[in-house]
Amino acid sequence: MYTNFNHVPYGYGYPYGANPYNPYSRYAYPQAYGTPANYYNYGVRQPVRGQATWTEGGEVTKCGIPWSNNRYMTAAVGQNSPYQCGQTIKVKNMANQRVVLVTVVDQVPNYPENKVNLHRKAFETLGASVDLGVINVEITPNPQLEEEKWGKYLLEIAQSAYPNYNATDYSKVSQTQQNGNVKEVYKFVMESPQEKMSIEGTVIYNPATDRIISINFKEVS
Structure with a gap:
């Protein structure tokens, strides 16, 4: 021992x-x-x-x-x-x-x-x-992910879109302007008991209204 x-x-001191x-x-x-x-x-x-x-x-x-x-x-x-x-x-x-x-x-x-x-x-x-x-x-x-609300939003979607995988890491790839909209790209590492894979999530949104224009995911090497 x-x-x-x-x-x-x-349970010690549990508030409920x-x-x-x-x-x-x-x-x-x-x-x-x-x-x-x-x-x-x-x-x-x-x-x-x-x-x-x-x-x-x-x-x-x-x-x-x-x-x-x-x-x-x-x-x-x-x-x-x-x-x-x-x-x-x-x-x-x-x-x-x-x-x-x-x-x-x-x-x-x-x-x-x-x-x-x-x-x-x-x-x-x-x-x-x-x-x-x-x-x-x-x-x-x-804290970096907490500050990147779209990255966290894409992470939640990725977890649902790949039900047999769990996200184990992330990184922000880029952020660019497109005709008044903003495009953000994130890379997520997803793992299952059998394999590890990387996916790239892209969101395009209007920064004035925070409305999403499009979201896309693709597998990357």
């Missing part, structure tokens, strides 16, 4: 009375990572090493966002963590380097700031067995 294990139960869901942590696990001094520098895409548990989700969330959002690629974080409701964060399994992009759907008091509670489907997407209960992860905030 590890003497330095200081896991805080997910009875906790509708609980994380699965069947085995004691070493607290391998502390909280870096620059952890709170939210404006920088600084990776933070911590741990992830998993949950089946529940009906009530503080963010008002269902666990089924983003095809269950969702997570809960500590109330005092720098991650905000609706924010996209990248979680990497340190054991196999697999990555998933998840949406923050809940914030819980008294939950460690460098831990995330992933929906079971997101946990399994990282290639982790639910029997492990807890895994070491690297968490990277994506």
Whole structure:
């Protein structure tokens, strides 16, 4: 048994009375990572090493966002963590380097700031067995994606358009002007258990009205 294990139960201090869901942590696990001094520098895409548990989700969330959002690629974080409701964060399994992009759907008091509670489907997407209960992860905030609302919008469409794949990374390719409209192009890396592929999403919109002119996706090498 590890003497330095200081896991805080997910339901402790839960603001809605009875906790509708609980994380699965069947085995004691070493607290391998502390909280870096620059952890709170939210404006920088600084990776933070911590741990992830998993949950089946529940009906009530503080963010008002269902666990089924983003095809269950969702997570809960500590109330005092720098991650905000609706924010996209990248979680990497340190054991196999697999990555998933998840949406923050809940914030819980008294939950460690460098831990995330992933929906079971997101946990399994990282290639982790639910029997492990807890895994070491690297968490990277994506403020760049939050500032690029069309990139996030295209990401949500891509997740739905490729139901057997999960987005694991993204990049903005270009932004140009076209006859008074704006064209933005993003590249997304999509992974399934069998393969990895890249797709390019393009949106053309009127910047004065924010109305979409067209959206297009294509597979790229």
